[in-house]
Amino acid sequence: MLRFSKIPIVVLAGFLLIFPLVCTGISALHGYISLMVFAGIYCLITIGLSLLMGYAGQISLGHAAFFGIGAYVSGIATVRFGVNPWFCMAGGMLVAAMVAALIGAPSFRLKGHYLAMATLAFGLIVNIVFREESAWTGGPDGLSRIPGLRLSGFMFNSTIRFYYLVWVIVLAAFLFAINVLQSPAGRALRALHTSETAAKSMGIDIARYKIMIFVFSAVLASLAGSLYAHFMRFINPSTFNLLFSIKLLIMITLGGMQSLWGAIVGTVLVTFLSMEWLQFFQEYESIVFGGILLLALIFLPEGLTGLPNMLAGRGKK
Amino acid sequence: MNMASLAGQLLQYIVTGVTIGSIYAMVAIGFNIIYNVTEIINLAQGEFVMLGGLVMVSLHMLWKLPLIAAFPVTVVIVTGIGLLMNYAAIRPIRRPTVLTLIIATIAASMIIKGAAMLIWGTDSFDLTAFSGRTPILIAGAAIQPQYFWVIGFLVVIVAGLTFFFDKTIIGKAMSACSENAAAAQLVGIDVRWMVLLSFALSAAIGAIAGITMTPIALMDYDRGAMLAIKGFGAAVLGGLGSFPGAIVGGLMMGLIESLGAGFLWSGYKDAYALAALLIVLFIRPSGIMGNRDVIRFKRF
Structure with missing residues (x-):
């Protein structure tokens, strides 16, 4: 069930490689490259969240906060102190890891969905801090003039360059996540998903694995936040609100909670829906996305990536 | 600042805190009713409160329905929405795990909130206070009469629920469901009906919280x-x-x-x-x- 064959990954990599070339050729698709940059940034978050939901059976309603921590650590340290962006990125990941461990530890020792609520409260608090500490964060107006990224003389100063940077990182994170799932730790997690009691009786420290996954997902979200800050060159608190945390949840539910591929498919789809295809429905955004989420839960219990299996199953009957 | 005004201020904050706290207590009771029967954390609970306030504003301020009539009608409407939510968002879930059901309540809350924005827009609405807005001065603190209504309704709700769970057959059946749903089913309690009832009850309580808090705190679609x-x-x-x-x-x-x-x-x-x-x-x-x-x- 959890064998990841190499072919789809190679196909995905090939598609990603030629996507910008095709888009630059067709003028109607020009904007799609920057959309794919956003989709890639969001994919980093949802890969981690997908592990958390699909393999640790927990939801986080506060990943916008970890995304924001990365963005603001990068933004503040580069703008106010002139620190090297790559150091800031690492710094943000470290901060996110520590905060996640702090929040996750008590929540995972308990049964039940305490993590959802703890992360929800945490996310709201972090958002308030972004708004209130304007001496550091620029308050509701945000933080501008964040420098771009450069790697020893090579500037990531065009959308296409940033596109390749982001998607290389996404693919690396994806492969890393697959490796995690196929490692002994990953097998423990799968056991945990099947039966927590069984996993426990085999001597697997469930809480520890869950915390590790949660910390990993927070680190990825922070990395995504740093990339976002350097791509947009401007950040403000409203990007990192509760609605964003919920949209992340929609991406994974729509794509399929049980598979990492689901995270990628759902994220790209929801990004295009919310930033391009459903632009006309701005006013109805909440209803439309609530509706999509509900319909996915009702009709696609395994998400879009589970659809072929579902149809095949029905065919057999 | 002298001691007397500090004491007055402290009293003011405490009274305000107890009043807001009564609202939170009503929301928490609503949570517990659904949680005890189903183990679902209903994240749409706040939307019931928001709807209670806004429906009341429409009935009382816009359509001039008297307070005494608008209050129960609002509670009935919001209860209906709670039931609808159970039918449309909870029951149809194909593989109901606690996780997917919690996500379903998030979906429901988004839909309710979005609909409320379309109906009422993004403005904040005021509601006439039940017995005027002349503050009562006690030891340097100015207390709105509405505060007593909020606290009073919490007492009424608690008394009503205590009676319901301790003295009525349906209430006892619901308690049985929260102890052990499978066992309750075995002795002939219709658990699905109990789940429906739990949604109705907590929607009604949410509506009361929303109606009583609106004269103090205003209400808009985004508060849930x-x-x-x-x-x-x-x-x-x-x-x-x-x-x-x-x-x-x-x-x-x-x-x-x-x-x-x-x-x-x-x-x-x-x-x-x-x-x-x-x-x-x-x-x-x-x-x-x-x-x-x-x-x-x-x-x-």
Whole structure:
């Protein structure tokens, strides 16, 4: 069930490689490259969240906060102190890891969905801090003039360059996540998903694995936040609100909670829906996305990536 | 600042805190009713409160229905929406796990909130206070008459629920469901009906909270999420599932918020109570009144 064959990954990599070339050729698709940059940034978050939901059976309603921590650590340290962006990125990941461990530890020792609520409260608090500490964060107006990224003389100063940077990182994170799932730790997690009691009786420290996954997902979200800050060159608190945390949840539910591929498919789809295809429905955004989420839960219990299996199953009957 | 005015100010914050806390307690009680029967954390609970306020505003302020009539009609309408939510968003879920059902309540809350924005727009609405807005002066604190209505309705709800769960057959059946749903089913209790009833009850309580708080705090379409999380915080603070805990937790959340905003930085008003929730999750996750074993036995 959890064998990841190499072919789809190679196909995905090939598609990603030629996507910008095709888009630059067709003028109607020009904007799609920057959309794919956003989709890639969001994919980093949802890969981690997908592990958390699909393999640790927990939801986080506060990943916008970890995304924001990365963005603001990068933004503040580069703008106010002139620190090297790559150091800031690492710094943000470290901060996110520590905060996640702090929040996750008590929540995972308990049964039940305490993590959802703890992360929800945490996310709201972090958002308030972004708004209130304007001496550091620029308050509701945000933080501008964040420098771009450069790697020893090579500037990531065009959308296409940033596109390749982001998607290389996404693919690396994806492969890393697959490796995690196929490692002994990953097998423990799968056991945990099947039966927590069984996993426990085999001597697997469930809480520890869950915390590790949660910390990993927070680190990825922070990395995504740093990339976002350097791509947009401007950040403000409203990007990192509760609605964003919920949209992340929609991406994974729509794509399929049980598979990492689901995270990628759902994220790209929801990004295009919310930033391009459903632009006309701005006013109805909440209803439309609530509706999509509900319909996915009702009709696609395994998400879009589970659809072929579902149809095949029905065919057999 | 002299001592007398400081004492007056303190009293003011405490009274305000108890009033807001009563609202949080009502939301927490609503949470507990659904949680006890289904183990679902209903994240749309705050939307019931928001709807209660806004439907009341339309009926009373716009259509000039007298208070005494608009109140029950509002409660019935919101209860209906609670039932509808159960039929449209909870029952149809193909593979109901607690996780997917919680996500379903998020979907429902988005739909309700979006619909409310289309109907009422993004403005905040005021509602006439039940018995005027002339503050009563007690020891240097100015107390709105509406505060007493809020606290009074909490008392009424608690008394009503105590009677319902202790004395009526349906109430006892519901308690049985929360002890052990499978066993309750075996002795002939229709668990699906009980789930439906739990949604109706907590929607009704949410509506009452919304109606009584609107004259104090106004109401707009976007208030649900914050009310839900604070109400949930109150429920956890007191021990998830415990009714006395919900009241104590609610009042504590209200006091922390009111005193924090009064004496510390008001910009962090919403953060104090949430921080208290996080701290409780750290130190004593079973809550102040909760029993650790009760939580461990819940089969998540």
